[in-house]
Structures are given as C-alpha cells and as structure tokens.
Amino acid sequence: VPTEFKLxxxxxxxxxxxxxxxxxxxxVTQAVAHAIKSGYKHVDGALCYGNEAxxxxxxxxxxxxxxxxxxxxxxxxxxxxxxxxxxxxxLKDLGTDYLDLYLIHxxxxxxxxxxxxxxxxxxxxxxxxxREWDQAKTWAQMEAVLAxxxxxxxxxSNFSELYLERLxxxxxxxxxxxxxxxxxYNPQHSLKAxxxxxxxxxxxxxxxxxxxxxxxxxPVLVEIAQKHNVAPATVLISYQVNRGVVVLPKSVTPKRIxxxxxxxxxxxxxxAKLDGLAAAGKxxxxxxxxxxxxxxxVDWFGPDNKNAPA
Ligand code: A2P
Numbered sequence: 316v317p318t319e320f321k322l323x324x325x326x327x328x329x330x331x332x333x334x335x336x337x338x339x340x341x342x343v344t345q346a347v348a349h350a351i352k353s354g355y356k357h358v359d360g361a362l363c364y365g366n367e368a369x370x371x372x373x374x375x376x377x378x379x380x381x382x383x384x385x386x387x388x389x390x391x392x393x394x395x396x397x398x399x400x401x402x403x404x405x406l407k408d409l410g411t412d413y414l415d416l417y418l419i420h421x422x423x424x425x426x427x428x429x430x431x432x433x434x435x436x437x438x439x440x441x442x443x444x445x446r447e448w449d450q451a452k453t454w455a456q457m458e459a460v461l462a463x464x465x466x467x468x469x470x471x472s473n474f475s476e477l478y479l480e481r482l483x484x485x486x487x488x489x490x491x492x493x494x495x496x497x498x499x500y501n502p503q504h505s506l507k508a509x510x511x512x513x514x515x516x517x518x519x520x521x522x523x524x525x526x527x528x529x530x531x532x533x534p535v536l537v538e539i540a541q542k543h544n545v546a547p548a549t550v551l552i553s554y555q556v557n558r559g560v561v562v563l564p565k566s567v568t569p570k571r572i573x574x575x576x577x578x579x580x581x582x583x584x585x586x587a588k589l590d591g592l593a594a595a596g597k598x599x600x601x602x603x604x605x606x607x608x609x610x611x612x613v614d615w616f617g618p619d620n621k622n623a624p625a
Contacts, residue, residue, distance in 0.1 A: 316556055316580050322491040323514045324468035326415070329385055330556045331576055332357030334520060334565030340369040342567040347373025351384065353573045359494075359518075359563045360409075361389035361420055362401060363433050367408035375410065387416040389472055389494075390457070391433060395424035395448060398456035402465060417466040418494055419457065422478045423606060424448035434605075442606045450478065451485040458488050470494070472520075473604070476509045483513070494518035497560060498530060498551060499589045500599040507558070518561040523551050525565075525601045535592060539585045546574060553579045554589050 319327045333350040335343055335358065343366045347358055351374065360370045367388065374384065386409065394401030402417060424445040428435045435443040457469045470492035474482070479493065493510055497503055497519035510517050524530040530551065540547045548564070548571070555562035556578045564575040581589075593599075 316553070316578050317559075318578075320516055320559070320561060322416075322468055322516060323489055324491045326467055328416070328492070328516065328561055329355075329357035330561055331355070331552065331578065332359045332385070332387070332518075332561065332563045333572065333575075334563040335360045335366060335370055336364050336520070336565055337526065338364070338366060338565060338567050340366045344369045344373040344376065345569075346567040346572060348376040349569050350572045351377035351379050354576055355572075356383065357385040357387075359387045359520075362391045362394075362405050362408070363389070363420065365433075367405055368410075371409035371411065381411055385415040386411065387418065388414055389418040389420035390453070392421055392423050392425040393427050393433060393435065395419075395445075395450075395453045398453065399460055399463075399465075402460055406465065413464070414466045416468045416470060416491065417457065417460065418470045418472045418492065419450070419453055419474075421473045421604070422450050422471070422475075423604075424453070425606075444606055450482055454482055454486055458486075461488060468492075470515070472518075476506055479509065479513070479515070489513060490515050492516045492518050492561070494520055494563070496521050496600055496602050497555060498522050498524050498601075499533070499536070499554060499592045500524065500530060500597050501601075502590060502593050504590070507560070511559075516559075516561060518563060519555045520563050521601055522555055522562045522564055523548055529599055529601065533592070533597075535588050539581070539588065542585075543579055543581075545577070545579060548575060549577050549579060550581070550585075550589075552577070553581055554586070557581045557586060558590075 319329050388405045390401045426443050426445050428443050430436050437443050461469045468491040470490040472494040536547050540550045552562050566572045
C-alpha cells in the first residue's frame, strides 16, 4: 500500500493527513503536535475552521522542521475576489511563509454584507451568495499565487464533475487535487474516474463518516475489520489509500490519532464489497453544502439528483 502519492505539480503528498475540521481551538494544538510526533507528516486545515492559529501552534510545538511537513489550507468563500488576501491571512495564522497545497474550499462565492466576515447571511437567514461569480476568476488568482511561490500546489474542494468540466475550459494549471466527502456510503466512483482521467488526485474528507457516523453499524465493515483483526476505522482509512485516494481522518484523541496512521492492504474481495455498498442502497452523504443544493450542483447527489435524500 502506498505511503504517498504523486501530484501533477511534481511534488508528493503523504497518503494520510490529520483532518482539523470541528477540532476545537482548545484541543487542536495538542492534537496536531501529538500527530506530528507520532509520525504524521501531513495536516489539513482551512481558514473557515476558525482554528488555524492553534493548528500553527501545534505544528511549532511538534518540533519538526516545516520543510518536512505537508500543510494544506483552503480559500474561504468570502475571499474569491481576493485570493492573495485570504492566503496571507492563513499564512499569518499558521505562522508559516508557504503552503504545500492551497484549495478553493467550495465552488461558491459569498459576499460580506456586515453580518459576518466568514458566514454572511441575508435577512431571511440564507447565505449571501454571488450567483453570477465565475470560478474561472478565482482559479486564475490561484494560478497567480502558485506562480508567486507562496503555495507549492493548488487544487479545489467540493467540486463536482460539472464544476471541474466548467473550470477546464480556462484552467492553465490542472488542479492537483479535489477534496470531497468520501467513504463507502459515498464512494463517488464516477467523480473518481473523471479525476483519474485528468490526473487529479482525490482527497477524502469525513472518511470515517464524521461525528455520529452511520458507518459504525455497517455489518460489511465490521466483517472486514474482524477478518483482518483491525478496528473498523482502520478499514475505512485503508479503503481510501487502497483505491488511490489521500485520506484525512479527523481526531483530537491521542490514541485514535496514532491508530489512524495505520493502513493495511485490503484484498480484491474486501474492496469489491466496500465499493458496492452505496449502489446496494446505502448511498448517503454526511455533509451537505451550507447553501443547499440549488446552485447548479446538478450532480451533487449524482446524475439527475438520483442519490438525493428523500
Ligand atoms: P474525536 O475527534 O473525538 O477523536 P471523520 O474523520 O470522518 O470526520 O470522523 C471524525 C469523527 O470520528 C470524530 O468524531 C472523531 O472523534 C471520530 N474518530 C476519529 N478517529 C476514530 C477512530 N479511530 N475510532 C473511532 N472514532 C474515531
């Protein structure tokens, strides 16, 4: 099983990284420091998680050289018209002068209107979205920060095939990665095939099914875990690496952080069973776009919305 993957930027990315979404600021510093001391070389964060200064403190506390680590962050939606400013904020918070990977967090621009810097809402409570914004404009700025050397690779997150296909009309640099929700209940086989064809590496967020995971009670998972004498979480993490996907399990618990570095080889039969769960009626997402699914995310729930919850 590979321990790293090659990106189209020419650099390599460690196959397992520590996720930090929903990691409380008061807990994430020790989590990041513990992870790096335990052997993690890769930490995934984002400006909107509200904990980048604490993530940066954890990186420092680990004592490991910055150059030996792979750090990812993401451009938040309110910064689509000011990519360098969003990046500079993240660099300042993390206390570093470059990122290994910078992603557009969502293919959506939201507009500050005084209600909140990160989560502006309209009077009716819905997100203040710029529906006219062309993602090509955001990507051109991402290409510019790549050229500046402040980031070593650029990519996207939460991009469906439709959004990638649109972006492909103007991109000069092909995204190195697309980070999306991936686990056996949401394997996104079609998006995987599309990204493979373009040389884009997929990254799995919520690989364990996030908090209150519906996967905990999955009999096929328990069976495969018992067969290999490992924890179900190890099967979920290994599943992604075995299919060529970078995996980003989140934990703030020291023992789990250590356990989540473990990747085993799954055999063809295991992979076929895990690959088939969604098609066998278990398709389910655990994360929904914060603005609903009416933004032209036409394949968010699969072609013709066929995987949308009832
Ligand atoms: P905690 O952070 O309190 O340890 P995901 O990566 O899919 O978003 O899942 C994160 C959730 O899974 C968190 O609630 C995290 O809890 C929990 N978790 C992380 N690692 C493990 C593990 N090895 N076994 C069980 N639960 C885990």
